[in-house]
Amino acid sequence: MQIEIKNLNKSFGDHHVLRNISLTIENSHALVIVGPSGGGKTTLLRLIAGLEPFDSGYLNVNGHVLDTEEEHLRQYRKHVGMVFQAYNLFPHLTALENITLPLQKVHGQEPEVARETAMRLLERFQLEPHVHKKPAQLSGGQQQRIALSRAIAIAPEFLILDEPTSALDPEFTAEVLDMIEELREEDKHLILVTHEMGFARHVSDYVLFIDEGIIIESGPPKVVFENPQHDKVKKFFDRVLKY
Numbered sequence: 318m319q320i321e322i323k324n325l326n327k328s329f330g331d332h333h334v335l336r337n338i339s340l341t342i343e344n345s346h347a348l349v350i351v352g353p354s355g356g357g358k359t360t361l362l363r364l365i366a367g368l369e370p371f372d373s374g375y376l377n378v379n380g381h382v383l384d385t386e387e388e389h390l391r392q393y394r395k396h397v398g399m400v401f402q403a404y405n406l407f408p409h410l411t412a413l414e415n416i417t418l419p420l421q422k423v424h425g426q427e428p429e430v431a432r433e434t435a436m437r438l439l440e441r442f443q444l445e446p447h448v449h450k451k452p453a454q455l456s457g458g459q460q461q462r463i464a465l466s467r468a469i470a471i472a473p474e475f476l477i478l479d480e481p482t483s484a485l486d487p488e489f490t491a492e493v494l495d496m497i498e499e500l501r502e503e504d505k506h507l508i509l510v511t512h513e514m515g516f517a518r519h520v521s522d523y524v525l526f527i528d529e530g531i532i533i534e535s536g537p538p539k540v541v542f543e544n545p546q547h548d549k550v551k552k553f554f555d556r557v558l559k560y
C-alpha cells in the first residue's frame with residue numbers, strides 16, 4: 318500500500334480539523350494511526366476511504382489520485398473495505414444478506430456467486446451457525462467479524478478499520494483482533510485506528526501519531542512506541558499504558 322499526502326486540509330465549519338498534513342508512505346502493509354480523541358484520526362481515515370471530500374491538497378492512495386467529486390469517490394470506494402466502531406451491519410438483514418447485498422448491488426455479482434463468496438467467508442470464520450440471524454441476535458464480536466467478512470468479500474485493495482473493537486465488551490475484543498491478525502498474516506493491507514496499543518505495536522509496520530490535526534510522529538512501531546521524539550507522544554503512551 319502506498320500513500321502520498323500533500324498539504325491536505327479539512328475543516329468542518331470554522332473548525333480546522335486536518336491542518337496541512339503531508340506524508341509519504343512507500344510500502345506499508347499495516348499502517349496504524351494512534352493519538353488522543355478528537356485529534357483527527359477518523360477524519361483522515363474518512364478522506365483516505367473516499368467517504369468525505371477534502372478541502373484542499375493532494376491525496377494519492379495506491380495510485381488513485383482522489384478527486385473531491387462524488388461520482389469519482391463512489392467509484393474509488395469500490396476498491397476499499399471498511400469497518401467502523403459499531404453499527405456496521407444493516408439491522409434488518411441477516412448476516413448472509415449483509416454480505417451478499419453489497420456484492421450484488423454495488424459490485425454487480427450474480428446472486429449465486431455472491432452467496433458462494435459469503436458462505437465461504439462465513440464458514441472460514443466459524444460464523445455459519447449465524448448466517449440467518451439478524452445483527453440484534455448476535456454478540457458484538459460476531460457482528461464485527463461479519464462486518465470484517467463483508468469488508469474482505471469485495472476483494473478490496475486494502476481495509477480501513479476505525480476502532481473496530483472499542484464498542485465491544487472486553488470478552489469479545491480478542492476474537493476480533495485475532496481475525497484482524499489473521500488477515501494481516503495473509504497479507505491483506507490494513508489501515509487501522511485503535512486504542513489497543515499492544516495490538517497496534519504488534520500488527521503495524523508503520524505508525525502515525527496524530528494530535529490536533531497534525532502528524533506529530535511517524536515511523537516504524539519500534540521507533541514510535543519505544544523512542545518517541547515528542548513529549549506529547551511520550552506522555553500519551555505513559556497515560557494509556559499506565560494501568
Ligand SMILES: Nc1ncnc2c1ncn2[C@@H]1O[C@H](COP(=O)(O)OP(=O)(O)O)[C@@H](O)[C@H]1O
Nearest residue numbers: 329332334352353354355356357358359360361
Ligand atoms: N462531521 C463533523 N462535523 C463537525 N465536526 C466534526 C465532524 N467530524 C469530526 N469533527 C470534529 O473534528 C475533530 C476531529 O474528529 P475525529 O476525526 O473524529 O477525531 P478522532 O477520530 O481522532 O477522535 C473533532 O473535534 C470532531 O468534533
Ligand SMILES: [Mg+2]
Nearest residue numbers: 358359360479
Ligand atoms: Mg475517531
